[in-house]
Amino acid sequence: MKIIAIYNIKGGVGKTATAVNLAYLASTDGANTLLWDLDPQGATSYYYKVKPKVKGGGKKLIEGKSDIEDAVRGTDYEDLDILPADFSYRNMDLFLDQTKKPQKRLRKLLQPFEDEYDYVFLDCPPSISSASEAVFAASDVLLVPTIPTTLSLRTYKQIRKFFHENGYAEMKILPFFAMVDRRKQMHRLIVEHPPSFMPGTLRSYIPYASEVEKMGVHRAPVGVFAGRSRAAVSYRNMWEEVKEDLHLLESELE
Amino acid sequence: MAKNQHEYILPETSSTADFIASLQSIFTIREEHEAVIWRTFYDTFDWRLFNQGASLELYKDQTSPKVYWRADKDSARKIQLGLSSVPRFIDHMPRSNLRKQLEPIQKMRELLPRIKLKIKRQPIVVLNDEGRIIVRLNVDEYWFRPAKTRAAHVLGRRVSSKAVKGYQENYDQYLDFIQQLELRTAPDNMLKLALAETGHSAGDYTTKLNLLLDTDEPLIAALKEILARLSEIIHQNTPGTIRGEDTEYLHDYRVAVRKTRSVMSEIKDALPPDIVNTYGKFFSMLGKYTGPVRDIDVYLIKLDKYQKNLSKEGKKQLKAFKLHLQELRKEKQAALKETLKSSEYKQAMKSWDEYLQQPVENLDENSPQARPVSTVADKLVWELYQQTLEQGNVITPESPADDIHTLRKTCKKLRYVMEFFQSLYPARRIRELILVLKGLQDVLGDFNDYAVHIDMLKEFRKSVPEESVEKAMTAMIKELKKKQAAVRAGFAEQYAQYSSQDHIDEFREIFVDSR
Incomplete structure (x- = not known):
């Protein structure tokens, strides 16, 4: 089981779209995939037509008082399940802080799925908090969507700094560019020459495309309703690249 | 699920x-x-x-x-x-x-x-x-x-x-x-x-003969069964041998050819002279074409083992030697491929199979071919066993290596013959005998392997006149000689079991007294 988190402190950078599409692509590979919507806004759950609600509430789930397996819902796609969001997740930090080892909590909660799923995707809310630290500790890989603008790059720098200062220096981070508008000179420049503080940036990037926005209308991943669109192709390329990286990771661990 | x-x-x-x-x-x-x-x-x-x-x-x-x-x-x-x-x-x-x-x-x-x-x-x-x-x-x-x-x-x-x-x-x-x-x-x-x-089950490929011979069967019928089974193994491994990448095809092919030749040479008077003459030559030719490729395969497999003891320069030289061997293999493999793909080869195998499939009819009861197979098998096994004892008994720690090689060859003949006729004897008892023989063969084989490796390293040393290689090879040869000497010391123990009175008695009981 590989845990892949999609994370950024900033909101509106394409985290949910990435989680929704990559998880879908993983499942079409025939891999058993679970997507955990950790964002109280519940957009991921919405895209997959699943009610953003956890039976018994988020608190019980995080504390381990209700069975996490009961909270999982199937989607319209074979091999893809979802752990829906719950509005109570807005208090995730609070829930976590009441457990014994908040940092290790998420990983522990996912343990029963070790043999069941090949991939678990975590769609994270935009923040830096106990919850995000639990995500970092749980994940094998962190995907960081970044818009190619000065402000977003600055945020990325902050994330890296945080990792270095808080003992996540070894963490496998894969930044990539999202919402890229090739009509804009700055976007083009940054995508073609990623700054030196972004080592390991994925070659594939996600364009700013209307298909991504239409996901809300179709309530489905791009690949389902616009399989040949630029956005769908970009996500596919990105997934291939991430898999390659995961494979490398595996051989490094040996 | x-x-x-x-x-x-x-x-x-x-x-x-x-x-x-x-x-x-x-x-x-x-x-x-x-x-x-x-x-x-x-x-x-x-x-x-x-x-x-x-x-x-x-x-x-x-x-x-x-x-x-x-x-x-x-x-x-x-x-x-x-x-x-x-x-x-x-x-x-x-x-x-x-x-x-x-x-x-x-x-x-x-x-x-x-x-x-x-x-x-x-x-x-x-x-x-x-x-x-x-x-x-x-x-x-x-x-x-x-x-x-x-x-x-x-x-x-x-x-x-x-x-x-x-x-x-x-x-x-x-x-x-x-x-x-x-x-x-x-x-x-x-x-x-x-x-x-x-019509098969998985695992149906085996190099074991697994025949069901009948003790009263005329010798010629039994031999044809053995040879037909060996021919089957040859055919099964021909395409893979031609492709020439997976070395095990050639190995199995070669063993089957060697066993075929062994049947012809050990039981001479049972097969018609013209058959022995024609096909003896044919299979000996196959032996000649397959030998060099197999030898190189063995070299290449063993070479990797010597890598770790070498200096950087030595490794480079070893790599060069390996490349040289690989080139040589390509050449020999091409010749082998041409032979196996030739119409002459196909024709010879076809007529060989046809001969083996001809039913045994109108046998003259007094002809050597008509003897019951068990009589011949008893005698052959017993004689070969005696021969191994004669050769083994005189081996001392000082005997030349050639004496050990001679014994190794006789043991191999005995092993083949015992396997050909295995189904005529009580299964468990003959299996035990083969197992002891195998133990002895392993020691003799190891001894021979070391001799082959030493020769190979000497050849490598000669081919690369470079001081570091010379040194490394000399050291390794010395090491191998030590190991070879240790194997030789272990020979006495294995042989003692093989030549013990109990063991001789068991052989006699199965192959002599039961007649």
């Missing part, structure tokens, strides 16, 4: 349409697009994976191809590997956990597609009132084409299902429905079913 997944067999008497109709009478369903899936099972020529209970499968549907691995029969789950094709040789496999598991099973053998199944799949989803998918199922029709015909046929139809998370109750309702239809649970045996269709 994983939790909440089920597979049932659809009886031949009811059609897919019948099943869908009865499903529809109870549930709201939607038939999805039909799909075609190919499942190809890979294994080595001698079914090493299957024999270990493992399976490696290439799965192709409309999405990208996938490779699944199951380590043993008991694993509930197949593991999907990060591969889209099956690498033929272990060296081509990326370093991974799988490689670690596969390496000791596959070793140097190539992986071949052994069984290919085509599945026509009708996916069906069961929907609830809100239009959400609550159960997924597939009706699969398995098609299979046996190797020797172009006509494919249906191997079976199955319905597999999977619960959708969050809808357990609905899934239970579906299972109740299945129960009412009284369908049988499907075992995970498509590979075995397909194999049965080919």
Whole structure:
């Protein structure tokens, strides 16, 4: 089981779209995939037509008082399940802080799925908090969507700094560019020459495309309703690249 | 099968349409697009994976191809590997956990597609009132084409299902429905079913002779059976030997040729002189063509072992030597390939097989050919055993290496003959005798191997006049000589058992007294 988190402190950078599409692509590979919507806004759950609600509430789930397996819902796609969001997740930090080892909590909660799923995707809310630290500790890989603008790059720098200062220096981070508008000179420049503080940036990037926005209308991943669109192709390329990286990771661990 | 997944067999008497109709009478369903899936099972020529209970499968549907691995029969789950094709040789496999598991099973053998199944799949989803998918199922029709015909046929139809998370109750309702239809649970045996269709079982390739000879059978009939079985092994390994990459084909091919020659030379008067004359030459020619390639193969396999003791320069030289050997192998392999592909070769094998298949008729009762096989076998085994004792008894720690090699060769002849006629004797007792002989042969073989390695390293030393190599090789040769001496010291112990009075008595009882 590989845990892949999609994370950024900033909101509106394409985290949910990435989680929704990559998880879908993983499942079409025939891999058993679970997507955990950790964002109280519940957009991921919405895209997959699943009610953003956890039976018994988020608190019980995080504390381990209700069975996490009961909270999982199937989607319209074979091999893809979802752990829906719950509005109570807005208090995730609070829930976590009441457990014994908040940092290790998420990983522990996912343990029963070790043999069941090949991939678990975590769609994270935009923040830096106990919850995000639990995500970092749980994940094998962190995907960081970044818009190619000065402000977003600055945020990325902050994330890296945080990792270095808080003992996540070894963490496998894969930044990539999202919402890229090739009509804009700055976007083009940054995508073609990623700054030196972004080592390991994925070659594939996600364009700013209307298909991504239409996901809300179709309530489905791009690949389902616009399989040949630029956005769908970009996500596919990105997934291939991430898999390659995961494979490398595996051989490094040996 | 994983939790909440089920597979049932659809009886031949009811059609897919019948099943869908009865499903529809109870549930709201939607038939999805039909799909075609190919499942190809890979294994080595001698079914090493299957024999270990493992399976490696290439799965192709409309999405990208996938490779699944199951380590043993008991694993509930197949593991999907990060591969889209099956690498033929272990060296081509990326370093991974799988490689670690596969390496000791596959070793140097190539992986071949052994069984290919085509599945026509009708996916069906069961929907609830809100239009959400609550159960997924597939009706699969398995098609299979046996190797020797172009006509494919249906191997079976199955319905597999999977619960959708969050809808357990609905899934239970579906299972109740299945129960009412009284369908049988499907075992995970498509590979075995397909194999049965080919008229074979997996693991049916063996280099063991496994004959069923009859003690009263005329000698010539028994010999023909032995030779025909050896010819079968030769044929089985010919295409692989021609391809020339997986070295085990040539190995098995060569052993079968050597055994064939051994039958002709050890039991001379039983086969017609013209046959011995013609085919003796033919098989000896095959021995000559296969020998050099096999020798180089053995060299190359052993060479890698010497790498680690070498300096950087030495490693470079060894690599160069290896390249030189590989080039030489290409040359010899090309000659071998040409021989095996020639019409002369094919014609000779064909007429050899025809001769072996001619029924034994009108035998002159007094001819050597008509003797009961057991009489001849008894005598031959006993004589060869005596010969090994004569040669072995005079070996002292000071005897020249040639004496040991002579004994090794005689032991090999004895082993072949015992294996040819094994089925004439009490199974357990002859197996014990062969086992002791094998123990002795192992020591003699090790001794010989060291001699061969030493020669090889000497040759390497000679071919690269460079001081570091000279030094490294001299040191290694010294080391090997030490090991060879240790093997020689172990000889006495093995031989003592082989030549003990008890052992001689056992031989006498089986091969002399029972006459």
